[in-house]
Amino acid sequence: MALRAFFFIALVWILLAGCSSEQTTVTSNVYHNLTAHYNGYYYAREKIREVENIIQQSLDDDHNQILRLYPKLDTVLAKTYSKDTEEAIKMASLSIQRHPNSKWVDDNYIMVGLARMYDCDFVNAVQTFKYVNTKSKDINTRHLGLLNLIRAFTENEEYQKAEEAFLFLEKEPLNKQNAKKLYMEKAYYYQVRNDYNNMVRNLTLADSLLGKKDQKGRIYFIIGQVYQQLGFGSEAYNYYRKSIATNPAYEIDFYARLNMAQVARLDDKRDVKTVRKQFDKMLTDAKNQEFRDKVYYELAQFELKQGNVPEAIANYTLSAHAGNNKRIQGSAYLRLGQIHFDSLKKYSLAKNYYDSAVSALPPDFEDLETIKKRQEVLGEFAKYTETIAWQDSLLLMASMDSLTLRAQLDSAVASRKKIEEGGKKKRRRTQGTSNSNQSNPFFLEDSNTTPDWYFGNLSAVGAGQSEFKRIWGNIALEDNWRRSNKTSILRQAEEQIAVAQEEAEQGEIKGNTKGTDEVDKIFSQLPLASDQKEKALAKIEDAYFNLGD
Numbered sequence: 001m002a003l004r005a006f007f008f009i010a011l012v013w014i015l016l017a018g019c020s021s022e023q024t025t026v027t028s029n030v031y032h033n034l035t036a037h038y039n040g041y042y043y044a045r046e047k048i049r050e051v052e053n054i055i056q057q058s059l060d061d062d063h064n065q066i067l068r069l070y071p072k073l074d075t076v077l078a079k080t081y082s083k084d085t086e087e088a089i090k091m092a093s094l095s096i097q098r099h100p101n102s103k104w105v106d107d108n109y110i111m112v113g114l115a116r117m118y119d120c121d122f123v124n125a126v127q128t129f130k131y132v133n134t135k136s137k138d139i140n141t142r143h144l145g146l147l148n149l150i151r152a153f154t155e156n157e158e159y160q161k162a163e164e165a166f167l168f169l170e171k172e173p174l175n176k177q178n179a180k181k182l183y184m185e186k187a188y189y190y191q192v193r194n195d196y197n198n199m200v201r202n203l204t205l206a207d208s209l210l211g212k213k214d215q216k217g218r219i220y221f222i223i224g225q226v227y228q229q230l231g232f233g234s235e236a237y238n239y240y241r242k243s244i245a246t247n248p249a250y251e252i253d254f255y256a257r258l259n260m261a262q263v264a265r266l267d268d269k270r271d272v273k274t275v276r277k278q279f280d281k282m283l284t285d286a287k288n289q290e291f292r293d294k295v296y297y298e299l300a301q302f303e304l305k306q307g308n309v310p311e312a313i314a315n316y317t318l319s320a321h322a323g324n325n326k327r328i329q330g331s332a333y334l335r336l337g338q339i340h341f342d343s344l345k346k347y348s349l350a351k352n353y354y355d356s357a358v359s360a361l362p363p364d365f366e367d368l369e370t371i372k373k374r375q376e377v378l379g380e381f382a383k384y385t386e387t388i389a390w391q392d393s394l395l396l397m398a399s400m401d402s403l404t405l406r407a408q409l410d411s412a413v414a415s416r417k418k419i420e421e422g423g424k425k426k427r428r429r430t431q432g433t434s435n436s437n438q439s440n441p442f443f444l445e446d447s448n449t450t451p452d453w454y455f456g457n458l459s460a461v462g463a464g465q466s467e468f469k470r471i472w473g474n475i476a477l478e479d480n481w482r483r484s485n486k487t488s489i490l491r492q493a494e495e496q497i498a499v500a501q502e503e504a505e506q507g508e509i510k511g512n513t514k515g516t517d518e519v520d521k522i523f524s525q526l527p528l529a530s531d532q533k534e535k536a537l538a539k540i541e542d543a544y545f546n547l548g549d
Contacts, residue, residue, distance in 0.1 A: 040095020044111040047088035051081045051118050063255040064294075064327065066196070066225045067218065069188045073155050075120045085115040106136040106145075113148055122156040143169060143178045150185045154192055162189055180209035200226040217248025221256050233263035254291055257282065258298050275302060293323030297332055304339075313339060320356075330361030334371065341378070351375070351382040384543040391536045391543075398526040398533070409519045 059071045078085075092108035092115075113128035129152060132145030146165050153162035166186050174182060183206035190199040203223050210216045224239035240256040240263070248256070261278050265271065279299045282288050288295060300315035313336060320332040337353030340346045354375040361368055397405055527536040 040091050040098075041108050041111065044088045044092035044095070044108060044115075047084045047091070048111055048114050048118075051084050051088070051115070054081050054084075055118065061251070062327065063251060064331075066191070066229065067222050069184065069191055069219075069222065070151075073118065073120055078118065078120050082119065085119050088112075088115040106132055106138060106141045110141070110144060110148065113145070113152075117148070117152050117155065120155075122152050125152045126156075139173075140175050140178060143172060143174055144181075147178060147181045147185055150182075150189065154185070154189045159189070159193065176209055180206050180214075183209070196226050196230060200230070215248075217243045217246035217252050220246065221248065221252050224256065224259060228259060228263055234265070236263045237265075250287070254282075254288060255294075258295065261302065262298060272306060290323065293319045293325055293328045293332075296322055297328055300332070300335065304335075309339065309343060326360045327362055327365065330357050330359075330365065333357035333360060337378075341374075347378060347385045348382045351378040354378055380546075384546050387543040388540050391539045394526055395533065395536050397522070398528055402523075406519060406523070409522060413518055 055071050055073070055077065058074070058077055059068065061067055089112050092111040095108045096105050109128055109132045113125050113132065116122075116128060117125035119125075126149060129145045129149040133142045133149070136142045136145065146169055150162050150165045150169075153159070153165065166182060166189070169178075169182050183202045187199050187202040187206070190196070190202065200223055203219060203226070206219070207223075210219065220239045220243035224236045224243060227233075227236035227239060237260055240260045243256045244253055244260075247253075257278070261275050264275055266275065276299075279295060279302070282295050283292060283299075296315045296319035300312045300319060303309075303315060304312035316332045316336050316339075320329050320336075323329070333353050334357040337350045337357055340353060341350035344350075354371070358368075358372055358375050361371070365371075527533045
């Protein structure tokens, strides 16, 4: 018994002796390493991981833009997790104080530095990481301190210092983890600097070093985005495919498939058909319901590249009405405005689309100020072109036989009203179920469109074109309205009436109303007398003068 008591007392004495922070014996080192790791560093690291999860969840990804590699550190967000960072600093600091000879001291300093960086306390974070690089005896830990220093410098916009740090590390023998982190930190640095060539170069270097926990699918998707923006479609396609192969988050998978269709090589008509089938498949997939606006937008982009302007217009219109994403809706309206301005030269419609685009686009949209300036210019431009078109058409109609003109106007108005009534009936049917609404967004209404919007109804457009061809045949637009030839005048008159009808459907023509007296109102505006014709010509001349000013 006495011997057992002796050994027990000796063991207790050894353990107590090992508890001293000044001891460097084997027993002391084991004790301090264990307690420093599990009582201090472990809890500090867990708190830092919680903070990193909060920061990661703050990412508001816009898959139409190149995704950020890391979230931007923000002082407002930092306030939401300040207690966690305080706790991390406290636990790591206590571990350092109580176990100064343990091998976890440098790791605890790393935790303190990260907590300060996530708090946006960059000055103290930098000092902490520099201390680790200076004092640590472990080369890998020193390298880790410098790697975190790069991130702190980048976040604090001290780009020259960040570059100096990674240029130094490029010459150092790094282990696999630190080499991967160096490539990622450099890629983030170049992303912040909008240097996408160097960004993608470093990401591809990191590729072979990525592990399962590195969100490989997201990183591959970002590489694909950068390659696509730089114009390397084949490389982008390969990385989108690699992203899908990792079974990433649903949105990444969806947008990777969508972007693959954008960059696919189209060597012949079969390839074009294949891509269209891919779009159709995405539109019919119930899982993609909330992304239909994006699918329609990209389908429109695809059709525009193929030179199919009518199909592009139809799909941009569907995109604008298929969802609630204001960025996509505004982008669709913007593209419609650009097409009508640059390609179709329909300035009144272009102006309306630009109005809708500016109303929908978020404040941070790229080149929004330039878009607003074009909107303002179009407002004046459209006003004068409308004046020319309307006065020109009135002069042309005034030269026609009144009975023939009335018959043709009555026919045109009746045809349009028939189409409108058909559209209203169809809307009433489709409003009964949400599925019908989703399958035909042409008839959805919002604050930016009127319920009877002509170009929102493909059947209306088709019927209008058929009616026009039935009466006038296939004719080309011409400007020689003063030509004495009666047939040419009739043709040009109908062209101007068609233009007036288009604009009337958009609510752009003064004095135009719906009802049985519409034709009478047009007749009442005809410049039949000489002084009326002179006034109409003066308005046209004045409008041309203002356009050229």
